[in-house]
Amino acid sequence: MRGRCNGKRYSALSLLRHGLTGADWPRAWQSHPLKDRYDVVIVGGGVHGLATAYYLAANHGVRDIAVLEKGYLGGGGSGRNTAILRSNYLTPEGVRFYDRSLSLYRTLAADLNYNVMFSRRGHLTLAHNDGSLRTMRWRAEVNKLQGVDSEVIGPGEIAKLVPYLDVSRDARYPILGALYHPPGGIIRHDAVVWGYARGADALGVHLHQQTEVTGIDVANGRVTGVRTNRGRIATSVVVNATAGWATLVSDLAGVRLPVTTFPLQAAVTEPVRPFLDTVLVSGTLHVYVSQTDRGELVFGASVDPFASYSTSGSLEFAEGLAGHVLELMPALSKVRLLRQWAGLCDMTPDFSPIMGPTPVEGFYVDVGWGTYGFKAGPVSGEAMAECVASGRTPEIIAAFGLDRFDSGELVGEKGAAAVGH
Numbered sequence: 001m002r003g004r005c006n007g008k009r010y011s012a013l014s015l016l017r018h019g020l021t022g023a024d025w026p027r028a029w030q031s032h033p034l035k036d037r038y039d040v041v042i043v044g045g046g047v048h049g050l051a052t053a054y055y056l057a058a059n060h061g062v063r064d065i066a067v068l069e070k071g072y073l074g075g076g077g078s079g080r081n082t083a084i085l086r087s088n089y090l091t092p093e094g095v096r097f098y099d100r101s102l103s104l105y106r107t108l109a110a111d112l113n114y115n116v117m118f119s120r121r122g123h124l125t126l127a128h129n130d131g132s133l134r135t136m137r138w139r140a141e142v143n144k145l146q147g148v149d150s151e152v153i154g155p156g157e158i159a160k161l162v163p164y165l166d167v168s169r170d171a172r173y174p175i176l177g178a179l180y181h182p183p184g185g186i187i188r189h190d191a192v193v194w195g196y197a198r199g200a201d202a203l204g205v206h207l208h209q210q211t212e213v214t215g216i217d218v219a220n221g222r223v224t225g226v227r228t229n230r231g232r233i234a235t236s237v238v239v240n241a242t243a244g245w246a247t248l249v250s251d252l253a254g255v256r257l258p259v260t261t262f263p264l265q266a267a268v269t270e271p272v273r274p275f276l277d278t279v280l281v282s283g284t285l286h287v288y289v290s291q292t293d294r295g296e297l298v299f300g301a302s303v304d305p306f307a308s309y310s311t312s313g314s315l316e317f318a319e320g321l322a323g324h325v326l327e328l329m330p331a332l333s334k335v336r337l338l339r340q341w342a343g344l345c346d347m348t349p350d351f352s353p354i355m356g357p358t359p360v361e362g363f364y365v366d367v368g369w370g371t372y373g374f375k376a377g378p379v380s381g382e383a384m385a386e387c388v389a390s391g392r393t394p395e396i397i398a399a400f401g402l403d404r405f406d407s408g409e410l411v412g413e414k415g416a417a418a419v420g421h
Contacts, residue, residue, distance in 0.1 A: 028194060028197065028198045028201075029197050029198055029200075029201035029207050030201055030207075032206040032207075032208070034066070034206075034208055034211065034228070034230050034231060034233070035066070035206070035233070036231070036232070036233060036234060037233065037234040037235065038064050038065060038066040038206070038233060038234075038235050039062060039064040039065065039235065039236070039237065040053075040056065040062060040064070040065045040066070040235065040237045040238075040239065040388060041065075041066050041068060041226050041233055041235045041237065041238050041239070042065065042066070042067045042068065042238075042239045042241055043068050043213050043226075043238065043239065043240050043241060043242055043249055044067075044068075044069065044076070044240070044241035044242040044243070045067050045068070045069025045071075045072075045073040045074070045075075045076075045197075045207065045209065046069075046073075046074060046076050046077055046078035046079075046193065046241070046242075046243060046377075047074070047078045047189075047192055047193055047196060047373075047374060047377035047381075048078075048241040048243075048366050048369075048373065048376075048377055048380050048381060048384075049067050049069075049239070049241035049242075049366075050067060050073070050193060050196035050197050050200055050207075050381070051196050051377050051378055051380065051381020051382070052239055052241060052366065052380070052381040052384045052385050052388075053065050053067050053196075053200040053205045053381075054196050054199045054200040054203070054205070054381060054385075055381045055382045055384075055385035055386075056205075056385040056388060056389060057200060057203035057204060057205055058199070058203060059382070059385055059386070059389075060385060060386070060389035060390075062385075062388070062389055063203055063204040063205060064204075065200075065204075065205045065206065066205075066206045066208055066233065066235075067200070067205060067206070067207050067208065068208050068211045068212075068213055068226070068228060069207070069208065069209050069210075069211060070210070070211065070212035070213070071209070071210070072209050072210075073193055073194075073197050073207065073209060074189070074190055074193030074194070074197075076242070076243055076244060076343075076344075077243035077244060077343050077344060077345075077369075077373055077374070078189055078190075078192075078193050078243075078374060078377075079189065079190060079193070080266075080311070080341055080342070080343030080344075081189060081266075081343055081373070081374045082186075082266050082288075082290065082298050082300050083186055083187050083188065083189040083192075083374055084123070084184070084185075084186055084279055084288070084290060084375065085101075085102055085105055085118075085184060085185050085186065085187055085375045086098065086102070086123045086181055086183070086184035086185075086279070086375065087099035087101070087102045087143075087148055087181070087183065087184075088123065088125070088139060088140075088143050088148060088150045088179060088181040088184070089139070089142075089143075089413060090135075090138070090139050090142060090412070090413055091142070091352075091411055091412065091413055092142060092145070092146055093352075093399040093400075093411050094352065094411065094413050095142060095143055095146040095148055096146055096396060097376070097379060097396055097397070097400075098372075098375060098376060098379070099146065099147075099148050100379045100382075100396060101375060101376050101377065101378050101379035101380070102183060102375070104378035104379060104382065105118055105187060105375075105378055106118060108192070108195065108378065109195075111199075112195040112196065112198070112199045113199075114191065114194065114195035114198060114199070115191060116187055116188055116191045116192045116195050117187060117188035117191050117293070118185060118186075118187045119185050119186050119187065119293065120182075120183065120184075120185040121184060121185040121186060121277055121278050121279050121290065122161065122180065122181065122182045122183075122184055122185070122277070122278040122279070123180070123181040123182075123183075123184025123185075123278065123279045123281070124158065124161065124162065124178045124179070124180055124181075124278050124279065124280050124281065125178055125179040125181075125281045125282075125283065126158075126175050126177075126178045126280070126281065126282045126283075126284070126328075127152075127175070127176050127177045127178060127179070128173045128174060128175060128176065128282065128284040128285075129176065129284065130176070132176075132283065132284060133152070133176050133177050136152050136177060136178065136179040137152050139179055140152050140179055143181075148181075148183070149181065149182050149183055150179060150180070150181045151179075151180055152177050152178070152179055152180070153177060153178055153180045154177050155167040155175055155176070155177065157180070158175060158177075158178050161180075161277070161278050162276065162277075162278060162280060163275075164275055164276070164329050164331055164332075165280070165328055165329055166327075166328060166329065166330060171327070172327055173282075173284060173285060173327055173328075184278075184279055185279070186279065186290050186292070189374060192374075192377065196377075196381075208230075211228050211229065211230050212228060212229045213226055213227070213228055213249060213252065214227050214228060214229060214252075215227035215252055216238060216249075216252040216253040216363070217232075218253055218254060218360055218363075221359075221360060221361055222236070222360065222361035222362050223235065223236060223237065223238050223253065223360060223361065223362035223363050224236070226238055235362075236362050237362045237364070237388060238253070238362065238363050238364070239364045239365075239366060239384060239388065240253075240363070240364065240365045240366065240367055241366045241367070241384070242367065243343075243344060243345075243346060243367070243369060243373055244261055244309065244343075244344030244345075244346065245344075246259055246261075246346045246365070246367035246368065247259050247261070247346070250358075250363075250365060250367070253358070253360050253363045254360060255358045255359065255360055255363060255365070255402075257354060257365070257367065257368065257402070258348060258349055258405050259346045259347065259348055259354070259367065259368050260307050260346070260347050261307060261308070261309060261344050261345065261346050261347070262303040262304055262306070262307055262308065262344075262345050262347055263303065263304045263308050263309075263310050263311065263342040263343070263344060263345070264300070264301075264302075264303045264304070264342060264343050264344070264345045264371055265300070265301065265304065265313055265314065265317045265321075265340060265341070265342045266298065266299060266300040266301075266340065266341060266342070266343075267298075267299045267300075267313070267317075267318060267321060267337050267339065267340035267341075268296045268297065268298050268299070268337070268338055268339055268340075269296055269297040269299075269335045269336060269337055269338060270296070270335065270336050270337075270338050271294050271295030271296050272295050272296075272297065272335060273295060274291060274293075274295055275291070276289065276290065276291040276297070277291075278290075280328070282324070282328060285324040285327060285328065286301045286302045286324065287299065287300070287301050287321060287324040287325055287328070288300050288301075289325060289328075296338070297332070297335065299321055299325060300321075301317065301320070301321055301324075302371075303345050303347065303370075303371060304317075304342075309344060310342065311341065311342045311343065311344065312342060313340035313341055313342055317340065318337060318340055322337075345369070345370050345371050346367055346368050346369060346370065347368070347370045348368040348370070349405070349410065350404075350410035350411050350412050350413065351370055351412065351413040352368070352399075352400055352410070352411040352412075352413050353366070353367065353368045353369050353370075353373075353376070353380075353400050354366075354367050354368040354400060354401070354402050355367075355380065355383065355384065355387075355397040355400040355401070356384075356387055356393045356397060356398075356400065356401045356402065357387070357393065357401075358402055364384065364387065364388060365402065366380055366384050379396065380397075383396055383397045384397075399411050
């Protein structure tokens with residue numbers, strides 16, 4: 001029996017020796033000196049930036065690429081989310097886009113030769129009133145027209161999927177139905193980051209951690225270089241794939257974005273025996289919950305009601321979250337919270353991302369992801385790679401261009417994205 005690690009073959013005995021001693025394991029990706037010129041510079045070492053680099057190299061043969069990360073790879077939004085995957089959005093553009101991403105996630109472990117721990121669980125969005133139920137039916141029909149498995153089910157079917165859920169009529173927030181999306185699931189977010197990083201590195205991409213962008217040089221309306229805390233890089237193409245700092249990076253190139261940044265908090269409990277097979281969401285209660293393979297319950301809510309760059313948790317969030325969770329599943333009253341955290345969400349006016357070229361030639365953006373950036377990582381990387389390599393905007397992201405805010409052709413996803421995650 002033989003296995004591979006970073007392209008090298010290992011026998012079962014060799015793998016056992018490495019596992020016991022920890023000796024001579026190859027680095028997952030290499031450290032390179034910072035060159036003074038690259039064909040493409042990608043700002044942001046999260047899933048979006050790494051996926052863009054990987055697909056540029058794998059699909060288009062563009063390998064003279066630098067990924068610049070001011071901290072460590074995956075240390076931003078990619079390491080602070082709850083890694084829920086789904087494609088049951090509200091607009092046809094959104095449904096097609098996220099369904100492509102979900103398709104890429106399903107085969108990602110094989111494509112990257114790295115276990116990203118994808119787990120198909122099914123996704124339930126609960127309706128507590130007639131208005132919510134109408135929206136669920138609307139979304140279900142849009143989903144079906146795009147070939148996505150999604151349907152509205154009643155309390156009886158919900159109880160079979162989640163026996164611990166209170167579906168009685170006496171509940172304070174009675175459950176009238178739910179949008180059931182069987183393909184939805186969860187994934188290991190750090191494994192996705194590491195898989196893309198290792199794959200990009202193997203194709204010749206340079207990954208530079210602790211490298212902060214301090215300026216973007218523009219001359220005669222086009223990008224000429226990037227200034228960093230480690231020196232200047234000459235380049236004709238820069239991709240802004242940051243979360244939380246998207247507006248600050250774009251400002252360096254003289255590009256203004258209609259984006260406001262809000263914290264999004266989450267929390268996790270101690271491990272308990274597995275009982276929750278599906279991802280559970282309630283927009284009315286502003287809460288969602290899933291259970292990891294280790295038994296922890298991961299909770300989240302909607303973004304904080306104020307703009308901020310804070311990544312600290314708050315007692316107010318924990319108290320409100322606990323109360324809403326217990327409205328749905330009273331049996332969890334004795335489960336202890338272990339930790340909580342916050343990530344930064346860049347919200348656009350229509351709750352959809354901004355992708356593609358900008359008025360500055362050679363400066364591209366993949367930003368404005370709000371609460372749903374991680375699930376879009378693969379398709380965003382694939383589409384942005386095609387956009388940069390070909391100079392044309394792929395149809396799958398054409399609706400998400402920056403110019404839509406001038407033309408008024410918005411892509412309103414608030415009804416499916418506010419707390420759906």
